[in-house]
Amino acid sequence: MRLRLDYQGAYDWPAMLGFLSARAIAGLETVVDGVYSRSISLGGAHGTFSITQAQGDALDVVLRFPDILAVPxxxxxxxxxxxxxxxxxxxHRHLSTDPLMARLIAGHPGLRVPGAWDGLELAIRAVLGQQISVGAAIRLAGKLVAQYGERLLPSFAPLTHVFPSSRVLAEADLAALGMPRSRGRTLSGVAQALLDDPRLFEPKSDLPACTAPLLALWGVGDWTAQYIALRQMREADAFPSGDVGLINALKALEGGPVTPGGLLARAEAWRPHRAYAAQVLWTSLSRAD
Structure with a gap:
């Protein structure tokens, strides 16, 4: 099935693909020749989609899914x-009142915030990324998918698995994958929390309402909660001020020492769209590399 998803305004598709490609989990998703593909699971059924930029202001989707009622x-x-x-x-008009943001946005006017297919998957990614590099976290995620994810049948090479279910992860000894036992406990706890509250990762009324239930979980701190709110709950003002990438980006752009507190103070001018400012900073760092 082919779908056309319209949007308004500019869209920096190469930046979106670059972000997703750097975080692509083997067996679950891939970026090839301008196309992002991944496996999906919904209501017990499995499938895949491939998405790319179409002519005009739209994205083109090829969907392979057995249940047509799930399409909406x-x-x-x-x-x-x-x-x-x-x-x-x-x-972007609001952010551009800051001269730094104005300069960065002018260079990439269609920069959007990548979201996530599934709340559990995004939360697991966030916990795996605590205090380690993106590459190391993605390698661990690949092990997790290969070990605990259900096989995708029929396969759509190189997509071979769907992301593990919350029940499987809640019961698994995830430290066996080669991570600190405390992190394995946090991962299983996050999965159990979703079983206890199926709406855990749904958008809430405001940012504190998004982060409070997450911060109540063992091993989940402000960075993790803000990151989940930013990418999964689509909270436009979420801002993980302790993120090393954000700190390094601002340091590279403006020079001088940057602390989490200093970054947070600097970001006051970007409210209520700090998530978009964060994406601008992350992208500036990746393109500088």
Whole structure:
């Protein structure tokens, strides 16, 4: 099935692909020749989609999924994942009152915030990324998917698995994958929390309402909670001020020492769109590399 997802304004598709490619989990997702593909699971059924930029202001999707009744929910998730409904001109006008943001946005006017297909998957990624590099976290995620993910049948090479279910992860000894036992405990605890509250990763009324239930979980700190709110709950003002990438980006752009507190103070001018400012900073760092 082919779908066309329209959007308004500019769209920096290469930046979106670059972000997703750097975080692609083997067996679960891939980026090849301008196309992002991944396996999906919804309502007990499995499938895949491939998405790329189409002519005009739209993304083109090839969907392979056995349940046609699930298509509206799949479209809703895709629109959130690829940030298709954002008022990007309005957001960027506000951020551009800061000269630094104005300069960065002028160079990449279609920069959007990558979302996530599934809340559990994003939360597991965030916990795996605590205090280690993106590459190391993705390698661990690949082990987790290969060990605990259900096989994708029929396969769509190189997509071989779907992401593990919350029940499987809640019961697994994830430290056996080669991580600190405390982190394995946090991962299983996050999965159990979703079993206890199926709406755990759904958007809430405001940022504190998004992060409070997450901060109550063992091993989940502010960085993890803010990151989940930013990418999964689509909270436009979420801002992981302790993120090393954000700190390094601001340091490279403006020089001088940057602390988490200093970054947080600097970000006051970017409210209520700090998530978009964070994406601008992350992208500036990746392109400087």
């Amino acid at each position: 929910e799949i479209v809703r998730r895709l629109r959130r994942m690829f940030d298709l409904d954002a008022d990007l001109p309005g957001i």
